[in-house]
Amino acid sequence: MNKTRITATMFGGTLLALSMVAGGCASSQPGSYERARPPVDRLDSRDRGLQSKDVVSASESMANDLLQNPELNFSEGQWKIVVGKVRNNTATARQDLMVFLQRLRVRLAQQSAGRVALIQNRDDFRAMQSAELEQGASDEFEQGAGMAQPGPAGIQPHYMLDCLVSDLPGRGTNYYVFEFQLTSLRDRRIVWTNMYEVKVER
Numbered sequence: 001m002n003k004t005r006i007t008a009t010m011f012g013g014t015l016l017a018l019s020m021v022a023g024g025c026a027s028s029q030p031g032s033y034e035r036a037r038p039p040v041d042r043l044d045s046r047d048r049g050l051q052s053k054d055v056v057s058a059s060e061s062m063a064n065d066l067l068q069n070p071e072l073n074f075s076e077g078q079w080k081i082v083v084g085k086v087r088n089n090t091a092t093a094r095q096d097l098m099v100f101l102q103r104l105r106v107r108l109a110q111q112s113a114g115r116v117a118l119i120q121n122r123d124d125f126r127a128m129q130s131a132e133l134e135q136g137a138s139d140e141f142e143q144g145a146g147m148a149q150p151g152p153a154g155i156q157p158h159y160m161l162d163c164l165v166s167d168l169p170g171r172g173t174n175y176y177v178f179e180f181q182l183t184s185l186r187d188r189r190i191v192w193t194n195m196y197e198v199k200v201e202r
Contacts, residue, residue: 040052040053040055040056041053041056041057048200048201048202049174049200049201049202050097050176050198050200051200054100054176054196054198054200055099055100055103056103057196058100058103058104058178058180058196059100059103059104059106059107060107061194061196062104062180062194062196063104063107063108063111064111065192065194066108066180066182066192066194067108067111067112067115067116069191069192071191071192072115072116072192073115075115078114078115078116078117079115079116079117079158079159080117080119080155080156080157080158080159081108081116081117081118081119081157081158081159081160081161081182082118082119082120082121082122082157082159082160082161082185083101083102083104083105083118083121083160083161083162084101084121084160084161084162085098085101085162085163086098086100086101086162086163086164086165087162087163087164087165088165089164089165089166089167090165090166090167090176091167091169091174092167097163097165097178100163100165100178100196101161101162101163104161104180105118105161117155119155119157156185157185158184158185158186159182159183159184159185159191160182160183160185161180161181161182162180162181162183163178163179163180163181164178164179164181165177165178165179166179169202170202171202172201172202173199173200173201173202174199174200174202175197175198175199176197176198176199176200177195177196177197178195178196178197179193179194179195180193180194180195180196181193
């Protein structure tokens with residue numbers, strides 16, 4: 001192989017290596033991950049309306065405020081709380097906003113340091129019992145097995161945590177109010193309430 005061909009081969013190999021490096025750099029450009037997986041606690045200019053930042057902000061604020069409640073902090077025992085539903089009274093009532101309560105429930109569990117005991121919803125609990133607990137005997141042909149009957153609910157919760165969402169739509173924006181409240185299941189007292197409000201671009 002002559003010197004010219006060797007030089008051309010080496011040059012071609014160098015170009016190939018450089019193109020591979022350039023291709024790798026292009027696929028891992030700075031900011032590509034952030035665009036594909038933007039932080040959940042920041043607004044994204046590509047979206048409109050309620051965003052993940054609202055879920056994070058609301059749940060963090062509500063958890064901090066509830067756990068500073070004097071009645072809770074001076075209580076001798078745990079507060080047994082069952083999480084209810086989000087009542088969506090907005091113009092887009094079909095939107096599922098349960099994620100706000102779900103994240104709040106998790107933050108309460110993480111931050112309460114044993115002051116709060118989260119209790120499963122009664123109907124969901126009984127459905128799990130019925131699906132998983134085996135009751136009754138069956139014969140050798142697996143016939144006649146008794147259906148699992150829901151057992152007692154066990155622990156009785158003291159409070160229910162729920163949320164009411166209302167809005168005031170405008171031409172270019174929508175104003176949301178999330179009203180969170182903790183209601184005593186013994187005497188119907190609302191022992192704690194707070195709200196998260198936000199105006200978003202439609």
